[in-house]
Amino acid sequence: MVEINEILLESSEKLRGHMEYEEFQHNILGAIFFKYLSDKIEKENNKKLFKFKINYQEAFEEENFDFYGKTIKNETLSDLGYFIKPEYLYQNIILEDNFLKKLNDAIKHIEYQKESLTDLFDSVNFENIHVDEDIKTTFELILKKINNLQFNQKSFEEYNYLMKFFLKKSYTPNEISILLSKLVSIDKTSVKNVYDATCGSCSTLLFLKEEINVEKYYGQELNKNNYNIARMNMIMHGVNPNNFEIYNEDSTTTKRKLPQIDVVVSHPPFLKKWEAHEELLKDERFNTYKKLPPKSKADYAFIETMIYPLSQEGIMAIVMPQGVLFRSNAEKDIRKTLLKEKNYIDAIIGLPEKTFSKNIPTCILILKKNRKKDDGILFIDASQEFDDSSILNKLRKDDIDKIVTTYKNKEEINKYSHFADINEIKKNDFNLNIKRYVNTYEEKEKINIEDTIKQINKIESEIEKLNLQENELFIKLNLGDKYV
Numbered sequence: 001m002v003e004i005n006e007i008l009l010e011s012s013e014k015l016r017g018h019m020e021y022e023e024f025q026h027n028i029l030g031a032i033f034f035k036y037l038s039d040k041i042e043k044e045n046n047k048k049l050f051k052f053k054i055n056y057q058e059a060f061e062e063e064n065f066d067f068y069g070k071t072i073k074n075e076t077l078s079d080l081g082y083f084i085k086p087e088y089l090y091q092n093i094i095l096e097d098n099f100l101k102k103l104n105d106a107i108k109h110i111e112y113q114k115e116s117l118t119d120l121f122d123s124v125n126f127e128n129i130h131v132d133e134d135i136k137t138t139f140e141l142i143l144k145k146i147n148n149l150q151f152n153q154k155s156f157e158e159y160n161y162l163m164k165f166f167l168k169k170s171y172t173p174n175e176i177s178i179l180l181s182k183l184v185s186i187d188k189t190s191v192k193n194v195y196d197a198t199c200g201s202c203s204t205l206l207f208l209k210e211e212i213n214v215e216k217y218y219g220q221e222l223n224k225n226n227y228n229i230a231r232m233n234m235i236m237h238g239v240n241p242n243n244f245e246i247y248n249e250d251s252t253t254t255k256r257k258l259p260q261i262d263v264v265v266s267h268p269p270f271l272k273k274w275e276a277h278e279e280l281l282k283d284e285r286f287n288t289y290k291k292l293p294p295k296s297k298a299d300y301a302f303i304e305t306m307i308y309p310l311s312q313e314g315i316m317a318i319v320m321p322q323g324v325l326f327r328s329n330a331e332k333d334i335r336k337t338l339l340k341e342k343n344y345i346d347a348i349i350g351l352p353e354k355t356f357s358k359n360i361p362t363c364i365l366i367l368k369k370n371r372k373k374d375d376g377i378l379f380i381d382a383s384q385e386f387d388d389s390s391i392l393n394k395l396r397k398d399d400i401d402k403i404v405t406t407y408k409n410k411e412e413i414n415k416y417s418h419f420a421d422i423n424e425i426k427k428n429d430f431n432l433n434i435k436r437y438v439n440t441y442e443e444k445e446k447i448n449i450e451d452t453i454k455q456i457n458k459i460e461s462e463i464e465k466l467n468l469q470e471n472e473l474f475i476k477l478n479l480g481d482k483y484v
Contacts, residue, residue, distance in 0.1 A: 002148040004032065004158040008165050011142045018135045022123075022225075025166050027139075030124035031090075031146050032162065033232045034107060038090035039151050041080060045072055057086045081241030083111040094147045100126045100140065114241050120231060151236075156210075159236050163201040166229065169357045170200055172267040172319070175395040176355065177207040180265040180317045182404045183366060185211040191262040193218060197251035197306050198268040202230040202244075205265060206237050217244040218258055220251035250275075252301040255283055258309040264316035266306060270358055271321060274298035284308065289337050291330040299324045300334050303365070307344060312369050315346075322350065322361040325432035336430045339422070343371050347378040347407055350434040352386040352393045363434065366407070376421040378410055381438040415440045 011028050045056040049068065059068035076083050086092065088106035093099050107121040129139060164171045181204075185191075190213035196205050199219030208214055217239060221227040227248040234244045247256060252274050276292045285308040286292060286301075293300035299320055310316050324331065325348065338344050347366040355362055382403050386393045395403075406417050418437045428436050 002145060002150075004149065004155075005161050005165075007032070007142065007146055007149070008162065010145070012165075014138050014142070015135065019129065019131050019139070023125075023129060025225075026123040027126060027129065028142070029162070029166060029229065029232070030107070030121055031103075031126070031143050032149065033236065034103070034121070034124075035090045035146050035149055036151050036236050037082060037110070038084060039149075041076060041082070041084050042086075042089060042091070044080065045076065048072070048075075060086050077111065077113045079240070081113045081235070082117070085109065091147055094144055099143075100129075103127075103143075112241070117231065117241055120228060123225070123228065156237070159233065160203060163203050163229065163233055167201055167226065170226070170269070172200070172204045173355065173392065173394065174207075175400065176267065176319060176351075177204045177265075178210075179395060179400050179403060180204060180267075180319070180364065181207040181211045182400065183317045183364070183407060184208075184263045184265055184315045186404070186408050188212050190215070192216065193259060193261055194263040194265065195219070195258065195261045195306065195309065196264065196266045197302060198222075198266055199230055199246065200226050200267075201233045202246065203233065204267055206233065206239075208263070208265065209237065209239075214263075215243065217246075218261070219244070219246045220249055220254070220256060221246065222248070222250045224248055251305050252298055253280070255285065260311040260314070261309045262311055262314050264306045264310055264314070264318065266302070266317075267319040268299070268302040270299070270356075270360060270362075271296075271323075272298045274301050276301070288342075289334045291333050293334065294330055297323075297327075297331070300331055303338075303367075304334075307367055307369075310367070310369055314369065316365075316367040318365050318367070319351075320363055320365055322363050322434070324365070325363065325434065332430065335432070338367075339425060339430055342369075343373065343375065344369060345377055345432075346371060346375070347380065348432060348434060349380040349403060349407070350383045350438075352383050352395070354391075354393045355386075355395075357392065374422070376419050377425065377432075378407060378417060378419050379432075379434050379437040380406055380417045381415075381434050381440055383434075384440060 008028070011024070015024050042056045045059070049055055049059055049072070052068065054064060054068065056072070058064055059072050073083050088109050090103070090106070093102045093106055096102055103126045107124060110121070112118055126143070129136060131139065160174060185208065193216040194205055194208055194214050195218040196202070197220045199205060199221050202217070202219055205217050205219060217234065219230060221230055227246060230246050234246070235241065249256070273296055276295045280286050280292055285304050289304060303318060303320070306316060306318065324335070344367045345365060346368045349364040349366070351362045351364065353359065353361065380403060382395070382399065385399045385402070387396050405411070406413060410419060411417055412419055416438065420437050425432070
């Protein structure tokens with residue numbers, strides 16, 4: 001059975017350098033996605049039609065169309081959110097001559113229930129690729145190989161590999177997404193909705209599916225390419241298009257009308273610049289903090305944007321550079337408001353170094369709106385426990401479980417976690433640097449100088465004895481040579 005990672009490695013080896021990267025990315029990802037849509041619609045409808053002893057292809061033959069085809073089309077649009085006629089299925093077209101042009105035509109004939117999805121394949125062009133004939137032949141062979149892909153319930157890891165392959169440094173490490181998902185799903189089995197204002201490929205949001213049932217997903221993504229990938233990723237993970245809303249926009253400067261959100265998980269780009277114009281102080285997301293975050297760092301702009309729609313019973317877990325814990329000026333004032341007036345910060349978790357490709361100290365902030373006035377903050381220093389066997393350090397399953405259990409039970413563990421009340425935080429002038437609250441310093445064993453000198457003298461005495469024995473042996477050997 002052909003797997004997605006095989007396709008990606010082979011196509012990368014044979015096409016990269018011969019095809020512009022964006023063209024390579026759009027067309028390979030587009031082909032895999034189109035194959036997925038085609039397989040899904042045929043498989044689901046063959047199940048439905050089995051009892052009538054016909055298949056999806058036959059349902060659209062002239063004699064069957066009025067009785068089966070029309071019904072199947074309407075049900076498919078409702079159930080899957082899209083519709084493809086059998087003649088336009090990837091697996092049918094790929095067997096024909098000159099299939100590149102026919103694939104191009106086919107993607108234009110996909111019908112969507114939501115008008116917002118009609119641009120999904122806008123960047124894909126199988127026919128007019130800018131390569132010579134030899135590379136074009138190689139490209140065709142790879143598209144034929146994609147036809148051998150099989151999509152099933154075990155494809156979760158493959159889809160994530162696909163996203164990681166194309167997004168590279170902007171992709172959130174899986175173990176971080178797992179940790180975020182577990183932290184926000186404690187004591188939950190389902191939620192009405194989830195939100196990420198910098199959703200990228202939506203992989204972080206989709207990890208929640210492994211922990212709880214989610215009714216609806218909301219996301220915003222500035223990068224057009226990532227926005228397209230996000231919507232494809234949602235559908236490939238089995239999320240009906242009616243159950244997600246992804247917007248192509250800057251979440252900090254565009255105020256999106258959202259419902260009350262139950263769960264927020266996010267990994268915004270670190271230290272990103274943003275358009276902090278004064279008009280935004282009229283925006284309800286920012287005006288209660290009285291100052292805007294600096295233009296050079298949008299970190300708090302992302303926090304304020306995502307905490308705003310969070311419901312009173314909701315929970316938010318967001319990855320941030322540790323600088324948000326102690327930086328001064330406007331960021332310090334915003335931090336004080338979050339702590340004193342809002343009382344939103346529930347826990348701070350320090351992550352290992354080199355967890356992300358941009359190697360800066362990072363942490364996870366957990367925020368809630370329903371905290372009591374005298375609730376303190378749990379500090380967890382998880383920076384010392386990880387797997388360092390690869391380029392990036394990774395949290396292991398036991399490391400993740402320990403963090404989640406410590407947070408759930410609000411445990412105090414020596415050199416690992418500490419529960420600080422607001423008075424302790426005030427004494428530290430609202431500096432939330434984890435090292436101020438969790439002392440991980442390991443005192444070195446004191447050296448007894450007298451004992452050490454005695455040991456050195458003993459060793460030197462033994463060395464001297466061995467040297468004398470060695471000299472005696474050499475003398476005996478030399479004397480022995482004289483009598484040979």
